[in-house]
Amino acid sequence: MAVIFERTKGLTEVETHYCPGCTHGIIHRLVGEAMVELGILDNAIGVAPVGCSVFAYEYFNCDMHEAAHGRAPAVATGIKRVHPDNFVFTYQGDGDLASIGTAEIVHAAHRGEKISTIFVNNAIYGMTGGQMAPTTLIGQKTTTSPQGRTVEHSGMPIRMSELLATIDGAKFVERVAVNTPGNIRKAKRAIIEAFKVQLEGKGFGIVEVLSTCPTNWGMTAPESMKWLADNMIPYYPLGNFRRPEEAE
Amino acid sequence: MSKILMKGNEAIGAAAIQAGCRYFFGYPITPQSELPEYMARELPKVGGVYLQAESEVAAINMVYGAAGSGARVMTSSSSPGMSLKQEGISYIAGAELPCLIVNIMRGGPGLGSIQPSQTDYFQATRGGGNGDYRLVVYAPSDVQEMVDLIIEGFDVADQYRNPVMIAGDGMIGQMMEPVEFKTPVRRELAEKDWATTGTNGERERNIINSLYINPEDLEQHNIRLQAKYDLIKQNEVKVESYNIEDAELVIAAYGTTARIAKTAIAKLEEEGYKIGLIRPITLWPYPYDEFKKINPNCKAVLTAEMNTGQMIDDVKIAVEGKYPVHFYGRTGGMSPTPEEFIENIKKILGGEK
Ligand SMILES: Cc1ncc(C[n+]2csc(CCOP(=O)(O)OP(=O)(O)O)c2C)c(N)n1
Ligand code: SF4
Numbered sequence: 257m258a259v260i261f262e263r264t265k266g267l268t269e270v271e272t273h274y275c276p277g278c279t280h281g282i283i284h285r286l287v288g289e290a291m292v293e294l295g296i297l298d299n300a301i302g303v304a305p306v307g308c309s310v311f312a313y314e315y316f317n318c319d320m321h322e323a324a325h326g327r328a329p330a331v332a333t334g335i336k337r338v339h340p341d342n343f344v345f346t347y348q349g350d351g352d353l354a355s356i357g358t359a360e361i362v363h364a365a366h367r368g369e370k371i372s373t374i375f376v377n378n379a380i381y382g383m384t385g386g387q388m389a390p391t392t393l394i395g396q397k398t399t400t401s402p403q404g405r406t407v408e409h410s411g412m413p414i415r416m417s418e419l420l421a422t423i424d425g426a427k428f429v430e431r432v433a434v435n436t437p438g439n440i441r442k443a444k445r446a447i448i449e450a451f452k453v454q455l456e457g458k459g460f461g462i463v464e465v466l467s468t469c470p471t472n473w474g475m476t477a478p479e480s481m482k483w484l485a486d487n488m489i490p491y492y493p494l495g496n497f498r499r500p501e502e503a504e
Numbered sequence: 505m506s507k508i509l510m511k512g513n514e515a516i517g518a519a520a521i522q523a524g525c526r527y528f529f530g531y532p533i534t535p536q537s538e539l540p541e542y543m544a545r546e547l548p549k550v551g552g553v554y555l556q557a558e559s560e561v562a563a564i565n566m567v568y569g570a571a572g573s574g575a576r577v578m579t580s581s582s583s584p585g586m587s588l589k590q591e592g593i594s595y596i597a598g599a600e601l602p603c604l605i606v607n608i609m610r611g612g613p614g615l616g617s618i619q620p621s622q623t624d625y626f627q628a629t630r631g632g633g634n635g636d637y638r639l640v641v642y643a644p645s646d647v648q649e650m651v652d653l654i655i656e657g658f659d660v661a662d663q664y665r666n667p668v669m670i671a672g673d674g675m676i677g678q679m680m681e682p683v684e685f686k687t688p689v690r691r692e693l694a695e696k697d698w699a700t701t702g703t704n705g706e707r708e709r710n711i712i713n714s715l716y717i718n719p720e721d722l723e724q725h726n727i728r729l730q731a732k733y734d735l736i737k738q739n740e741v742k743v744e745s746y747n748i749e750d751a752e753l754v755i756a757a758y759g760t761t762a763r764i765a766k767t768a769i770a771k772l773e774e775e776g777y778k779i780g781l782i783r784p785i786t787l788w789p790y791p792y793d794e795f796k797k798i799n800p801n802c803k804a805v806l807t808a809e810m811n812t813g814q815m816i817d818d819v820k821i822a823v824e825g826k827y828p829v830h831f832y833g834r835t836g837g838m839s840p841t842p843e844e845f846i847e848n849i850k851k852i853l854g855g856e857k
Contacts, residue, residue: 268709298705301573313711319700321572322713324595327565330557334569334577335700337553338527342702360565363558 277477326357368425386472564592574699594633598714619837751780
């Protein structure tokens with residue numbers, strides 16, 4: 257019998273702890289597949305964040321560090337400076353990257369650090385139980401914006417890809433989503449391209465992935481996919497913001 | 505090798521490079537900036553990397569990454585910057601990574617002053633970061649001793665997989681003194697087979713981590729850490745003492761304060777006083793046992809620090825109530841003088857001889 261689908265070698269056999277319908281799992285798979293297809297798994301060193309993906313060090317089938325909340329890009333910098341020939345990546349949520357870790361991500365990009373970042377934007381703090389993130393949409397109810405986020409109180413949601421694309425050292429910046437098979441295929445292509453930017457020594461690359469949190473959004477998995485399409489994509493437009501050619 | 509005249513902060517850099525340190529991550533702050541400047545100049549010459557981080561928070565997390573990758577790595581700062589490093593230090597201790605951290609202490613709290621002080625004793629020895637962890641903390645009292653401790657400190661860090669701190673006061677960083685870079689006696693160290701280097705398809709994955717979500721596992725991890733700290737307490741205490749079996753008063757002081765105390769002791773001896781000195785070289789592990797050797801007829805112990813009284817807690821633990829413990833300190837970046845020492849000691853001992 258022909259095998260038409262199997263677990264990627266990029267992930268370990270460990271069963272993930274993600275909630276049913278959470279798209280962290282899809283994104284893990286894409287990262288694992290990308291590393292296998294590029295033949296860099298044995299050479300990779302990853303950095304897990306603090307957030308729902310804190311256990312990513314148990315899932316990615318390569319050497320891993322677990323970093324303090326928001327500090328993954330600094331940890332990755334330390335690793336990459338010691339092992340410039342290794343492939344080094346971070347996997348971070350939006351609380352991790354867009355709130356507590358803004359300095360670390362901005363300056364990793366600013367230095368043109370030759371690392372790759374997978375930025376999972378689900379517009380909420382998943383792990384701590386659904387508090388407001390800097391990426392939470394206007395009107396979106398969370399446990400710390402119970403009436404819905406307002407501009408007056410918390411400002412407009414931050415668009416990290418657009419921000420990072422203004423930094424010269426960020427050579428690849430793309431926003432993707434994993435809500436449809438088509439978008440998942442595009443997400444994988446972007447991840448591979450970002451990884452290649454590092455492998456070719458061109459500089460910093462980031463893929464922002466719009467992701468769901470059915471548990472804290474209080475929705476079923478299909479409802480979450482629809483909510484992402486209807487609410488997140490209009491505010492966080494998909495597409496490429498930076499490629500090495502343009503950055504030159 | 506012959507002696508060369510060097511400023512304390514630069515000597516730290518030279519010693520670290522001699523010890524095989526090839527990575528430095530830091531952020532400028534007075535009074536230690538000559539050290540990162542030295543590293544920026546010298547590390548590239550030996551194939552190393554100097555990187556100015558965006559903050560002390562980032563710098564210590566870069567150290568975490570580099571140490572986990574198997575490198576000999578260091579960072580340095582002064583008091584306000586050291587506060588920012590506490591998060592990373594806790595993670596490094598939790599993940600059991602070796603590194604060297606230099607704190608050239610200045611007056612506090614807050615932005616304080618840029619003058620020398622010893623105000624971070626509590627932070628260094630009690631753990632400024634969260635959790636039940638310990639650093640090996642050295643308090644050198646001259647540039648030569650600092651150089652020797654840095655070279656040995658990297659080995660100690662590797663041997664125990666634990667962060668090592670050099671707690672120097674601003675005076676020692678700024679002072680010019682002759683130093684000799686002796687060929688260090690190297691400890692036998694195990695391969696860093698735990699480091700992340702990429703599996704190369706040849707071994708199991710290595711994971712650098714301080715998270716143990718299961719409380720039973722975390723308790724076991726802490727018990728293992730405590731066993732390691734006990735071993736450090738047994739093996740790594742360093743102390744200098746002078747005339748404590750015969751003294752009528754013993755001074756407990758470290759770093760520059762101990763040097764000033766020595767001048768006072770010499771002057772008092774001329775007047776017929778018998779004054780002893782216990783100078784902890786390791787602030788942790790603390791040389792508690794040394795205090796047991798003090799002459800039973802000793803009248804008092806005088807703790808002296810460039811702060812308002814921090815090590816005095818350890819001195820009280822050490823003397824177990826056998827002698828009254830006094831305190832003399834200058835703070836805010838002010839330094840003690842031999843004359844003030846003499847005045848304090850005469851007051852305690854009751855007038856002129
Ligand atoms: C210094 C620090 N502050 C706060 C926390 C608590 N905390 C853990 S995860 C998290 C938010 C994670 O949200 P996000 O990065 O969006 O990831 P998600 O869980 O949604 O995947 C917070 C605030 C922490 N662990 N450390
Ligand atoms: S809380 Fe949200 S982000 Fe976290 S695993 Fe569950 S669904 Fe995913």
